[in-house]
Amino acid sequence: MAGEPLSDLLxxxxxxxxxxxxxxxxxxxxxxxxxxKADASPVTVADREAETYIRQAIESRFPNDGIVGxxxxxARPQARRRWIIDPIDGTYSFVRGVPLYGVxxxxxREDGPVVGVIHLPALGETxxxxxxxxxxxxxxxxxVSSTSEVGATLCLATGLRPEEDxxxxxxxxxxxxxxxxxxxxxxxxxxxxVATGRADVMIDRRMHVWDCxxxxxxxxxxxxxxxxxxxxxxxxxxxxxxxxxxxxxxxLALLKS
Numbered sequence: 654m655a656g657e658p659l660s661d662l663l664x665x666x667x668x669x670x671x672x673x674x675x676x677x678x679x680x681x682x683x684x685x686x687x688x689x690k691a692d693a694s695p696v697t698v699a700d701r702e703a704e705t706y707i708r709q710a711i712e713s714r715f716p717n718d719g720i721v722g723x724x725x726x727x728a729r730p731q732a733r734r735r736w737i738i739d740p741i742d743g744t745y746s747f748v749r750g751v752p753l754y755g756v757x758x759x760x761x762r763e764d765g766p767v768v769g770v771i772h773l774p775a776l777g778e779t780x781x782x783x784x785x786x787x788x789x790x791x792x793x794x795x796x797v798s799s800t801s802e803v804g805a806t807l808c809l810a811t812g813l814r815p816e817e818d819x820x821x822x823x824x825x826x827x828x829x830x831x832x833x834x835x836x837x838x839x840x841x842x843x844x845x846x847v848a849t850g851r852a853d854v855m856i857d858r859r860m861h862v863w864d865c866x867x868x869x870x871x872x873x874x875x876x877x878x879x880x881x882x883x884x885x886x887x888x889x890x891x892x893x894x895x896x897x898x899x900x901x902x903x904x905l906a907l908l909k910s
Contacts, residue, residue, distance in 0.1 A: 659767055659783040662760055666736075666770045667781050669710055670756045673703040674774030677741055681775055682750040695744045700724055703740035703756065711736050723863045734762050737866035737888075743840030752776050755841040759866025759888070766888055769870035771845045780845045782874035790849050797877040797897035798850040803907070806832040806900055808854040809846065811839030821858040821892075824882075824908040828856070831907055844868045847895045848875040854904055855895045856882075862889050877901075882908050 680699040687695050704724045711720055719735030720728045729735075736758065741747050743754035752775030760768035767784040780795060782788035788795040800806055808828060815822040829835045832854070838846060839857075841864075846852035848871050857864070865879075865888035872879040878901045881890025896904055 660786055663768050663770070663781060663783040663786060665714065666758045666760060666768050667772070667779060669707050670758050670770045670772035670781075671774075671779065672710075673707050673740060673756045674772050676703045676706055677747065677754075677756065678774050681747065681752075687748050695748055696724065697741070697744065697748060699747065700741045700744060704738055707736075707738050707740065707758065721863060721866075723861065734760065736760055737863050739841075739863040739867075742864060743842065746840065753838060753840065753842040755845070757841055757863065757867040759863075759868075759870070761866060761888070766866055766869045769867035769874075771841050771848075771867055771871055773842060773845065778845070780848050780871055782848075782871045784870060784874065786874065788848055788871055788874035790845075795849045795875045797847060797872075797875050798853050799899070800853045800897060801899040803831045803900060803903045804833060806834075806853040808832045808835045808856070808904075809838050809843035809852050810835065810856050811843065812837050813858055818858055824910075825856070825858075827910055828854075828904065828907045841868065844872060844895050847877060847897065848872055850875075850897075853897050854900055855893075856904070856908070857893045858882075860891060860893045865889070865893055868893070868895065880905070 677699045719732030722738040739757040747754040756772040758770045770781045772779045780790045813822045843855040869879040872895045878898045879895045882892045
């Protein structure tokens with residue numbers, strides 16, 4: 654129902670993400686086939702089973718809500734509330750047996766994204782937030798770092814291929830020269846690190862709405878900022894910058910130089 658408290662919707666989303674994560678763990682570091690989608694990204698049976706589970710659970714409890722998922726598209730696009738799902742964010746990591754992948758569930762209303770869950774099944778970690786309810790991790794309030802100087806910044810990036818994206822690679826190069834260190838702890842894991850104060854900045858050159866929907870509430874409720882590379886607060890910008898907020902304008906300036 655549309656009037657449910659955000660705290661209840663967050664609890665529902667966390668439960669969904671954790672149960673979907675259990676599905677992925679049935680396959681993780683095991684034997685399964687990997688297919689390549691039209692955009693050259695990989696997909697597995699684990700992606701599809703996890704998203705199917707999430708969609709069916711949402712349909713059962715909230716049959717009038719919209720759903721957007723990476724693997725099975727959009728249902729009820731005119732709905733006033735929509736759940737946005739990435740069943741395995743970081744499928745490259747998943748298929749390689751690397752534990753830095755996650756299940757993402759976001760909830761968007763007409764007034765914007767309001768709930769976000771980053772669940773990291775292989776690490777047993779969940780970072781979750783709802784508007785006005787704060788961001789929580791390991792049973793405690795999660796907060797971004799207090800780093801205020803670019804020169805002291807730990808910056809993360811999923812990765813850029815210079816031959817495919819020379820503009821983005823040049824921007825990352827400028828940022829990498831200015832910060833203290835760059836690490837490629839990418840995909841949603843990097844955003845979880847920013848939200849919990851373990852990293853200061855995370856950037857991605859190519860993002861879809863299902864990559865971003867959970868991240869914006871998580872980063873903002875932890876005290877940070879989430880925008881596209883042009884500085885717009887959006888989950889549909891096609892790229893992303895997350896920071897502790899103190900560094901955000903400095904980072905955007907370097908990316909735009």
